[in-house]
Amino acid sequence: MRHIAIIGSGPAGYYTAEACQKQFGSDVAIDMIDRLPVPYGLIRFGVAPDHQSIKAVSRRYEQVALSENVRFVGNVSVGDQVTIPELLALYDAVILATGAPVDRPLGIPGDDLPGVVGSAAFVGWYNGHPDFAELDPPLDVSAAAVIGNGNVALDVTRILAKAPAEFVGSDIVAHAFDALGNSAIKQVTVVGRRGPHQIQMTPKELGELGHLQRAVPHVDTADLPPEADDAALEPGERKSVSHLRSFVSLAQDKDVAIDFDFFARPVAIEGDGKAERLIVERTRPIGEGMVEGTGETYAIPAGLIIACIGYRTPPIPGVPYDERAGRFANTEGRVPVDSGNLYAVGWARRGPTGTIGTNRPDGYMIAETIAADHPASAGKDGGAGLDALLATRGADKVSFADWQRIEAAESARARDGAPREKFVVVADMLAARDE
Known part of the structure; x- marks a missing residue:
């Protein structure tokens, strides 16, 4: 054997x-x-x-x-x-x-301030990972910044922006559901150092942002390349960029604004003992998907900054x-x-x-x-x-049979409309196994 x-x-x-x-x-x-x-x-x-x-x-x-x-x-x-x-x-x-x-560190001044978290930690928090159940991200602030132009950044942005009713059928854990339901965030800025043609966002996930109950996405038309340039993209990429183009003209009449800020490279995080603003440098394309800094910097207000820049x-x-x-x-x-x-x-x-x-x-x-x-x-x-x-x-x-008992207990304790309520503490998982 x-x-x-x-x-x-x-x-x-x-x-x-x-x-x-x-x-x-x-x-x-x-x-x-x-x-x-x-x-x-x-x-x-x-x-x-x-x-x-x-x-x-x-x-x-x-x-x-x-x-x-x-x-x-x-x-x-x-x-x-x-x-x-x-x-x-x-x-x-x-x-x-x-x-x-494990989150890849931002590696910029101020990235250790309270209010700065990695996506592995934030996603783990709302998904009930025992390592991050006690994260307690600051949701009592009015503005958040999400750094990254991939699907994880989209997930994080969507979760921040959703209304409680939109979580029906999901298995978001109770502590996150309750905290997000009381969130004060009205502005989410999605920051990427490159442009719309370099995003790693798939059409389905990007399209979801255009149909949220209380939030609306926006893209500045100045950040978009000429529409004729889209022809060089793969079909899926072209569809994603078409979503971004549609966000230009959406009515900004909802409670939460989602702003895509392209050609913006994070260089520092500032605040009085906690994150209060993200400092970015404006970039410009230099060919083949590359960018360079222009030297122009500006501040994005953000009391919560979530880095979605990769893992280790x-x-x-x-x-x-x-x-x-x-x-x-x-x-x-x-x-x-x-x-x-x-x-x-x-x-x-x-x-x-x-x-x-x-x-x-x-x-x-x-x-x-x-x-x-x-x-x-x-x-x-x-x-x-x-x-x-x-x-x-x-x-x-x-054992796997033990896990099935844990799974059954999670299903039994689910709130209405949810498939399960996960245990977020290992000791509670083991206790459910032994019941």
Whole structure:
């Protein structure tokens, strides 16, 4: 029997487990190890709570999880309760599928002021991630700035701008729902250092902004390139830019204004002991999607500043790390360790790029790589060895059946119109498991 450990139970982890099942058939036993008692990673904690159709992909992962040769080992922290060298000794292959859940820092003066948060923290807060449940972002201010021109920036902006009634059917957690319902924010400025042709926003997500109950987006016509230039774009990009063009003429007659500020590069954050304004430098295009600073600066009022500028994979002791790229060091998924059986997949391998579905071919590639590197099992102890080791360390493992009990409890406590009310404290998850 070939034994494989996958660290992380998000999309990359489950697609890789599925790929290993198809690659090795019944001659494989897969342990999916996660530091939290709940699976699905980015699907649970990263996908916007009002995008339930995207979250439905978890049903596919559930089919993998319920297979006889796949086991969920939750509430186990790799690097603390069990080390990478120990796992490498127990399994034929160890695959890092931890994603990139850490915010990339802004790196400008004032980015440590209260009121400045990263998107991983803010998204984690409204999605119920235990690490960010106590974030308490300042929503008693009149203006917010969202830095970034990708879909995460759109999600954050939409969540800030929505009326409470628009969250029906979502699984936004209660503490965020209540806080956002009492928000004083009337102005959200979406800041990007480049122009409309360089946005990484998909048409569906961008189009949603034009149909909000209490908020309306606006784009300055001076920021838009000549309409004829749109012909050079890919169809999806062209549709996104067409949405931006439509925002120019929308009536500004709603309570919350969403302003897109293109060609604006953040250079500092100022305030008296807290964030009060974002200082940006006007930029200008210099060809091939590049920009340069003009030297002109101005202030954008903002008591809440959310940076949506990318993510990093957190290091794990014993794993070579690429500091510049913010991910594990690897060559085509192979992580350089003496034992030769450590791999990385998904964002932990390539950085935070691509969609959820991009992780599927990535997982199949890693399964094929493992088969080529290790044609036969080395006869290691696998999950039995892990269980014995964790027992000596008092680990309180959570199985997939345990997770199903937690999931049922979350469904039972949901407010009207919501699919679930997530537990945001690990101890509460474990208590629900034990009821």
